[in-house]
Every structure is written in structure tokens, then in C-alpha cells.
Amino acid sequence: MDMTPPRTRLAILPTPLVRASRLERVLDAAPLFVKRDDLTGFGIAGNKARALEYLIGAALAERADIFVAAGSPSSNFCAAAAIAARVVGMDCDLLFSGEPPSVPSPNVALARAVGARLFFNVVETRDLLNDRVLEHANAIRAAGRRPYAVPRGGATAVGGLGYALAARELAEQCNLAEITPRTVVVATGSGGTQAGLVAGQVGFDLPWRLVGASVSRPAQGMAREVLRTSRACAAAMGLHEPSADDVDVRDCRGAGFGIASAEDQVSSRMALEHEGLLLDDYYGAKAMTLFRAMLAADAPTPAVFWHTGGVAASLTALMGGAS
Numbered sequence: 001m002d003m004t005p006p007r008t009r010l011a012i013l014p015t016p017l018v019r020a021s022r023l024e025r026v027l028d029a030a031p032l033f034v035k036r037d038d039l040t041g042f043g044i045a046g047n048k049a050r051a052l053e054y055l056i057g058a059a060l061a062e063r064a065d066i067f068v069a070a071g072s073p074s075s076n077f078c079a080a081a082a083i084a085a086r087v088v089g090m091d092c093d094l095l096f097s098g099e100p101p102s103v104p105s106p107n108v109a110l111a112r113a114v115g116a117r118l119f120f121n122v123v124e125t126r127d128l129l130n131d132r133v134l135e136h137a138n139a140i141r142a143a144g145r146r147p148y149a150v151p152r153g154g155a156t157a158v159g160g161l162g163y164a165l166a167a168r169e170l171a172e173q174c175n176l177a178e179i180t181p182r183t184v185v186v187a188t189g190s191g192g193t194q195a196g197l198v199a200g201q202v203g204f205d206l207p208w209r210l211v212g213a214s215v216s217r218p219a220q221g222m223a224r225e226v227l228r229t230s231r232a233c234a235a236a237m238g239l240h241e242p243s244a245d246d247v248d249v250r251d252c253r254g255a256g257f258g259i260a261s262a263e264d265q266v267s268s269r270m271a272l273e274h275e276g277l278l279l280d281d282y283y284g285a286k287a288m289t290l291f292r293a294m295l296a297a298d299a300p301t302p303a304v305f306w307h308t309g310g311v312a313a314s315l316t317a318l319m320g321g322a323s
Contacts (some may be wrong), residue, residue, distance in 0.1 A: 003140040005161055005236070006057035010084055011049035012041035017173040020305070022274040028269050029295040031179065031302045034275065035170060038309040043110060045080030046309015050162030051154040051192055052084045058158050059148035060088060066150040068137050070095040073120070073314055074258060074282060077190075079107035082116035093140070093147075095133060097126045106312035114231075126152065126216070153190025153295070155208040155225070160233035161195025164203065171206050181208040182300035185291045187283035187308050188212035188249060188281050192223055194227035197306075202230075203239025206306070211294065212249045213287040219251040252286040260317075263289045270312070280310030281317055 014034040024030040025165050026087040037047035045052065059067055062199040067085040069092070071078045078094045085092035094111055101108060101119050123281050130151040131184060137149035150156060174181055188194045194212040201210050214222040226249060230242045260268070260281040267288035279285045284307060 005054055006061040007053050008056040008060065008088060010042045010053050014169045014173060015039050017170065020275050022024060026270060026274055026294050027292060029301060030261060033302060033304045035304055035306045038307045038311060043080055043083045044311045047193055048077045048080040049161035050166055052080055054158050054161045055150055056084050056088055059090065062148060063146060064148035065146045066091040066093060066140065066165050068093045068147050070133045071152050072096060073098050073101045073105060073108055075107060076312065079110040082111040082114050086114040089140055093136065095122045095129060095136060096120045097123050097129055106316060107278065119296045128211055129216055141148055147238055153189050153192050155192030155229060157229060157232035157236050158316055159192045160196030160229055161236065162198060163193050164200035164233055165239060167197045167200025167206060167302060168204050171204065179302050181302045181304050183208045184306060185287055185294065186212055186306035187214035187287035188222060189216055189283060191225045191229060193308060195226045196233055198226060198230040198242050198246055199233040199239060203234050210248065213232040213252040213290040214249050215252055215283055215286045216257040219249045223247045224247040243275045252290050254286065258282045260285055265314040276309060278311050278314040280313035282310060284310050284314055
């Protein structure tokens with residue numbers, strides 16, 4: 001019996017692993033590398049394309065005709081989900097916790113361009129969105145549709161499959177380059193990315209320490225979510241189960257989700273001016289601030305910064321549209 005999970009190819013993989021030599025000089029640490037998941041090549045989905053390959057694959061396997069997702073109006077995942085649903089012939093409903101953006105939003109514009117239905121202000125806070133997604137899916141199912149519903153960020157064991165394999169992809173690139181990374185830092189929002197990477201790192205017995213920069217939730221609660229999802233992902237792949245010791249989440253929220261601190265602004269400017277990287281205020285800048293702080297505290301190298309994307313939000317901020 002074929003146990004290979006259904007997959008719809010969306011991303012151009014592997015994404016590049018590049019030496020950040022100019023960042024090494026300014027941070028006085030080496031060797032440093034950037035895993036360029038901002039270059040997955042599907043819209044401007046960034047790393048979300050990895051999860052969507054398996055989420056869309058599962059939706060098609062279940063004969064769904066509409067994909068239901070949720071997030072904030074700035075959500076990279078929601079825009080990417082809308083595009084992914086459209087290219088395979090599914091409809092898409094997107095639920096948002098806030099009002100329509102007061103300034104032009106590339107992610108909202110992308111979702112509208114591919115025909116997604118957008119529902120704003122469906123709940124008071126983002127924490128309530130997952131329950132609202134299930135309610136919406138049940139309502140349209142009762143009306144005769146066949147929904148495939150996912151929580152914020154697609155943070156499920158199925159979505160995590162793409163990131164578990166991404167961990168192995170990084171290991172293969174490192175082997176070819178004859179490097180052994182000691183530290184890997186990634187932004188953690190809904191937790192799906194880090195959960196999949198943990199499942200892969202533990203399951204494939206990879207040598208680095210993975211650290212997640214929690215950008216929207218308290219670190220302790222986020223670590224529990226990451227562990228739960230990573231274990232479910234590992235079980236789906238037949239891999240060794242991660243333990244709590246395998247999950248390292250740091251609180252990088254600062255003043256709040258999407259609000260850049262002075263250090264986050266330094267991180268964005270440094271990445272742009274020295275490596276040509278676009279980092280958004282929601283994820284990338286906060287993760288880079290953690291990366292810088294860890295290196296300043298003598299985190300072991302070689303070290304890898306996992307760039308998850310966020311091009312739309314970073315350009316919006318540069319154009320003066322950030323709150």
C-alpha cells in the first residue's frame with residue numbers, strides 16, 4: 001500500500017543556501033548562511049509554499065472543492081492559499097480577524113485577484129480564528145460544498161510534512177558544501193514551520209540546534225503547540241518522536257505582532273544593506289534580531305538564518321504602509 005502523502009508541486013526546490021559573508025563582517029561572526037525560502041517561486045508565498053504542497057494535495061485527495069483558511073489581513077499564508085487553490089481549480093474562502101486594511105495590501109490584493117472570498121472582522125482576536133474556520137466550514141458543508149479547512153498558517157501535521165522534508169533538504173545542501181551547522185534560527189508564528197523542522201531535525205538525526213523566534217504568542221504556550229504538531233508530523237512520516245527538549249522557542253514579540261522595535265528596524269536595515277534581503281516587521285526582522293543576539297552571545301557556528309519570506313509586508317512597510 002502506498003503511504004506517500006498526496007502532494008501538489010508548487011515550489012521550486014531546493015531553495016538556495018547562501019553564504020552571508022557581508023553579514024559575517026558586520027556581526028563579527030562566521031560562518032553564517034541564509035536559507036532562502038523567500039525564493040520558493042510560487043507567487044510571493046515564501047516558505048508557505050512548502051506547507052501548501054501537502055495541504056492542497058490532501059484537499060484534492062479528499063475531493064474538496066473549496067479551501068478555507070484564516071489569518072490577519074497581512075497574512076502571507078492566506079494570499080498563498082488563495083493562489084494555490086485557484087491553480088488547482090478550487091475555490092477559496094479567507095477569514096480575517098481585522099478590518100480591511102486602510103492602506104493598499106499586496107496580500108489582500110493577490111487574494112482578491114484570484115477570486116477568493118474575503119470575510120473581514122469575523123472574530124475579535126486572532127486567537128479565535130481557528131474555531132471560526134471550523135464553524136464556517138460546517139456552514140458551507142451544510143450548503144452542499146466540500147470544504148478543506150485549515151487553522152491559522154496551515155499549522156497541521158499535514159502542512160508540517162513540507163518543513164520536515166525541508167530540514168533534510170538543508171542537511172543535503174550542507175553535506176555538499178561540507179559544512180555542519182550548529183545553530184538554525186527561524187521565525188515562529190502559528191508554529192507549523194518550526195514543528196515540521198523539529199520533526200525533520202529529530203527524525204533524520206540532524207546535528208543542529210533549531211531555535212524559533214515566537215513573533216505573536218508567549219514562548220511557553222507556543223513551545224507546547226510546536227511539540228504537539230511536531231509529534232503528529234513525525235508520526236505521519238514514521239519518524240522518531242520529538243521530546244520537549246527538542247523544542248526551543250524564544251519570546252520575540254516585543255511590543256506586539258507586526259510592530260518593529262528599534263532593534264528590529266536595525267535588523268531589517270542591516271539585512272537589506274549588507275545582503276539585499278527583505279525582512280518584514282511581522283516575522284523576518286524579529287527572527288533576525290534573535291539571530292543577532294544569539295551570535296553576540298557566542299551561539300555556536302556555522303549558523304543558518306532561515307528566511308521565510310514576507311516580501312509583501314516588507315515592501316508595504318518601506319512604502320510607508322506599516323502601522
